[in-house]
Amino acid sequence: MTLAAVAAVFAWLFVGYLLWARSYTDLIDLLVYRAGGHAVLTGHSIYAADFAAANQSPNGLSFTYPPFAAVVFVPLAIVPVGVAKTLMLLLNATAALLLFTLTVVATQGNWGRLRSWRALTAPISPKTAVVLVFAAIVFTLSVPVEHNMTYGQVNLLLAAAVALDILPPWVPWPRGLLVGVAVAIKLTPAVFVGYFLVTRAWRPLAVSLVTTVLAVVVGWLVAPADTVRYLTSTAFDPARIGGLAYSSNQSVRGIVERLPMLDSVHGAVWATATVLVIVLAATAIAVNRQRGDTVAALLSAAFIGLLCSPVSWGHHWVWLPVAAVYFLMRWASLGAARNLMAGLLIAAISFWAPWAHLPNSEDRERLWTSGQHLLGSVWGITALALLIVFALRARNPVRAS
Structure with a gap:
C-alpha cells in the first residue's frame, strides 16, 4: 500500500x-x-x-x-x-x-x-x-x-x-507568527507562547508577542471601547462563557466545581492545581523537546490551556484525539505495547466522551457518585496523566523510525 x-x-x-x-x-x-x-x-x-x-x-x-x-x-x-x-x-x-x-x-x-x-x-x-x-x-x-x-x-x-x-523543522514565515494570530483570536493559545519560552526559542517568542500586540491594536482601531473593556474586565469573567460545573467542562476548574465538598476552598484548590500543572507541563515540554519529541512537547503545552483554563468545553479538546494519533503512530514505528494501549484508550474516550452520558445540566453533575465523578472527568484526568508520563521520560533522544 x-x-x-x-x-x-x-x-x-x-x-x-x-x-x-x-x-x-x-x-x-x-x-x-x-x-x-x-x-x-x-x-x-x-x-x-x-x-x-x-x-x-x-x-x-x-x-x-x-x-x-x-x-x-x-x-x-x-x-x-x-x-x-x-x-x-x-x-x-x-x-x-x-x-x-x-x-x-x-x-x-x-x-x-x-x-x-x-x-x-x-x-x-x-x-x-x-x-x-x-x-x-x-x-x-x-x-x-x-x-x-x-x-x-x-x-x-x-x-x-x-x-x-x-x-515542522522549517517554515517559510517567521516562526511564531501563526501562534501570535491564534492568541489574538482566542486567549488560550497563549500557552504556546509559553512553549517558546520554555524551549528558549527567543525569536519565535518575540514574533508571537509582537504579532499578538499588533493584532490587538487592529482590534482597538476598529473597536476601541470594546478592546479596552475586553482587556480590563470581560477576559477575566469566566461566567460569561457558561456554567463552570457543566459536564462538558473538563478543566481542573470544572472538576473542582462539580465537587460540593470543595465549595469552601474551590478557589485555593484550583489555584494550587493550576500552579502544579504549569510546573509539570513546563518540565514535560523541556524534557520532550530535548528528546526531539516535538509532538509530546506540543501536547504538554496544549494541556496547560485545557486544564488551567476556567472553561474547556468538549470542542476545545481537539488535542486529545491528536494524542491518540500520536501514540498509535509511535506504536506503528517504534512498537511497545504501552503505546498501543495508550492510543486505544485515548481513542476510546475521545470517541465515546463519558461525560456526555451522565446526568448533566442544572447542576446535576454535583450529585454524581464517586464513580461518576471519575468517569465524568476522564478527559481532564487523562491529560494530567499524560503530563506526568511526559515529564518522567528519560532525556535520551527518541529512536528514529
Missing part, C-alpha cells in the same frame, strides 16, 4: 463526513461569529447587553472572543449564511486534515516525505497503512472534531495553525 491510497481513504472519509455535517442547519457557534462580524460592520458593541438581539445571535448567545476575532469574522457576516456554513465546514475539514498529517509526520520524523510528490507513491508497510487508516477514522469521528464541525467552531483552525507554526 502507498501513502496515496491511505490519503484516498482519508479523503473519502471526509467527503462523507462533510456531507453529513452539512445536513446540520444550525452550526450555532458559526452564527455567533457572524453576529460578531455584523456588529463590527454596523459599529455595534460586541459586548453590549443587546448584542444578540441587535445582531441576530442565536439563542441570545453573547460574543466571548477578543475584538480582533470579530474583525476576522467579518467575511462570514458579509456572505449569505449558507455560504458561510459551507466555507466553515471546508475550512475545518482542511484544518483537520492538516493537523492529522502534521501529527503523523512529526511523530514518525518523516519530514522528507513532504519534499516530493513521489512520496505519495512510495510503499509503506501493511502495519503502518492499517494504523494510519484506523488513526484517521479515530481522529475524524472523535467528539472534539465532530463538535467543531457541527458547531462551526474555530478550535480546529487554531490548533492546525499552531501545529503548522511549531512542528
Whole structure:
C-alpha cells in the first residue's frame, strides 16, 4: 500500500463526513461569529447587553472572543449564511486534515516525505497503512472534531495553525507568527507562547508577542471601547462563557466545581492545581523537546490551556484525539505495547466522551457518585496523566523510525 491510497481513504472519509455535517442547519457557534462580524460592520458593541438581539445571535448567545476575532469574522457576516456554513465546514475539514498529517509526520520524523510528490507513491508497510487508516477514522469521528464541525467552531483552525507554526523543522514565515494570530483570536493559545519560552526559542517568542500586540491594536482601531473593556474586565469573567460545573467542562476548574465538598476552598484548590500543572507541563515540554519529541512537547503545552483554563468545553479538546494519533503512530514505528494501549484508550474516550452520558445540566453533575465523578472527568484526568508520563521520560533522544 502507498501513502496515496491511505490519503484516498482519508479523503473519502471526509467527503462523507462533510456531507453529513452539512445536513446540520444550525452550526450555532458559526452564527455567533457572524453576529460578531455584523456588529463590527454596523459599529455595534460586541459586548453590549443587546448584542444578540441587535445582531441576530442565536439563542441570545453573547460574543466571548477578543475584538480582533470579530474583525476576522467579518467575511462570514458579509456572505449569505449558507455560504458561510459551507466555507466553515471546508475550512475545518482542511484544518483537520492538516493537523492529522502534521501529527503523523512529526511523530514518525518523516519530514522528507513532504519534499516530493513521489512520496505519495512510495510503499509503506501493511502495519503502518492499517494504523494510519484506523488513526484517521479515530481522529475524524472523535467528539472534539465532530463538535467543531457541527458547531462551526474555530478550535480546529487554531490548533492546525499552531501545529503548522511549531512542528515542522522549517517554515517559510517567521516562526511564531501563526501562534501570535491564534492568541489574538482566542486567549488560550497563549500557552504556546509559553512553549517558546520554555524551549528558549527567543525569536519565535518575540514574533508571537509582537504579532499578538499588533493584532490587538487592529482590534482597538476598529473597536476601541470594546478592546479596552475586553482587556480590563470581560477576559477575566469566566461566567460569561457558561456554567463552570457543566459536564462538558473538563478543566481542573470544572472538576473542582462539580465537587460540593470543595465549595469552601474551590478557589485555593484550583489555584494550587493550576500552579502544579504549569510546573509539570513546563518540565514535560523541556524534557520532550530535548528528546526531539516535538509532538509530546506540543501536547504538554496544549494541556496547560485545557486544564488551567476556567472553561474547556468538549470542542476545545481537539488535542486529545491528536494524542491518540500520536501514540498509535509511535506504536506503528517504534512498537511497545504501552503505546498501543495508550492510543486505544485515548481513542476510546475521545470517541465515546463519558461525560456526555451522565446526568448533566442544572447542576446535576454535583450529585454524581464517586464513580461518576471519575468517569465524568476522564478527559481532564487523562491529560494530567499524560503530563506526568511526559515529564518522567528519560532525556535520551527518541529512536528514529
